[in-house]
Amino acid sequence: MTAIWAVLPAAGAGSRFGGGIPKQYLEVAGLPLIAYALDALLAHPAVDGAMVAIAADDPHWPGWTSRSGKPVRTCVGGSERARSVLAALDALDDVTDDALVLVHDAARPCLDAVDLDRLIAAAAGNGDGALLAAPVRDTLKRASQGRSAGTMPREQLWRALTPQLARLGTLREALRDALDAGLVVTDEAMALEHAGLHPQLVEGREDNIKVTTPADLALVEFLLARRAGRADTRPVA
Ligand SMILES: Nc1ccn([C@@H]2O[C@H](COP(=O)(O)OP(=O)(O)OP(=O)(O)O)[C@@H](O)[C@H]2O)c(=O)n1
Numbered sequence: 001m002t003a004i005w006a007v008l009p010a011a012g013a014g015s016r017f018g019g020g021i022p023k024q025y026l027e028v029a030g031l032p033l034i035a036y037a038l039d040a041l042l043a044h045p046a047v048d049g050a051m052v053a054i055a056a057d058d059p060h061w062p063g064w065t066s067r068s069g070k071p072v073r074t075c076v077g078g079s080e081r082a083r084s085v086l087a088a089l090d091a092l093d094d095v096t097d098d099a100l101v102l103v104h105d106a107a108r109p110c111l112d113a114v115d116l117d118r119l120i121a122a123a124a125g126n127g128d129g130a131l132l133a134a135p136v137r138d139t140l141k142r143a144s145q146g147r148s149a150g151t152m153p154r155e156q157l158w159r160a161l162t163p164q165l166a167r168l169g170t171l172r173e174a175l176r177d178a179l180d181a182g183l184v185v186t187d188e189a190m191a192l193e194h195a196g197l198h199p200q201l202v203e204g205r206e207d208n209i210k211v212t213t214p215a216d217l218a219l220v221e222f223l224l225a226r227r228a229g230r231a232d233t234r235p236v237a
Pocket residue numbers: 008009010011012013014015016017022024053077078079080081082084085105106107108210211212
């Protein structure tokens with residue numbers, strides 16, 4: 001059975017969110033957002049453990065060494081998300097290159113178990129990797145000086161979500177090459193594309209939200225409460 005490790009970039013400062021605490025440590029129902037992300041990944045029977053990239057001076061990390069009975073390891077992240085992911089991949093130096101890694105934003109607490117299972121299934125025998133993504137459902141405008149300068153055809157456009165899944169050795173090499181080439185790497189699929197691979201798009205739920213601003217947190221609070229049966233979901237009379 002191929003080993004699967006979760007990798008969580010969690011070394012960000014959350015500057016777009018603001019506030020005094022990095023958003024991955026904001027709590028919903030007494031749990032930090034990162035705990036929901038970790039638990040969603042580790043709940044899958046095929047996932048063996050997690051490597052979390054945290055800031056060197058992170059005073060908020062709860063110090064978990066395991067959750068759900070699976071190992072939770074940490075490493076020091078980097079100056080951007082991609083470098084934090086690469087640091088985590090390098091820290092998995094005792095895991096074979098053929099293992100699979102699931103890279104998932106610590107700021108995405110609503111990962112659905114069925115989506116995760118479908119993503120892992122899509123990776124079977126697929127050396128190009130795979131990622132959860134959502135088709136664009138809004139009309140997209142090209143902006144110029146605050147005005148609409150045209151409409152982008154959306155038939156071929158998808159929003160990349162996470163987790164993004166690839167073989168450890170393949171992703172480590174692709175990320176390092178893309179960063180060395182000076183690319184601004186915003187997700188793992190971009191590095192794999194730069195290496196000439198074509199990761200599979202696996203349609204995922206729209207509520208797999210990345211908490212970036214306070215408005216996102218309000219929605220995530222409702223979604224997590226509904227999932228736990230705490231939310232009042234009766235239709236508005
Ligand atoms: N140097 C960084 C920057 C981001 N991340 C992580 O990557 C995920 C997605 O990044 P983003 O939403 O951009 O988080 P921040 O960089 O913290 O947000 P901001 O850009 O608003 O500062 C988050 O879990 C964040 O902690 C990371 O591990 N290392």
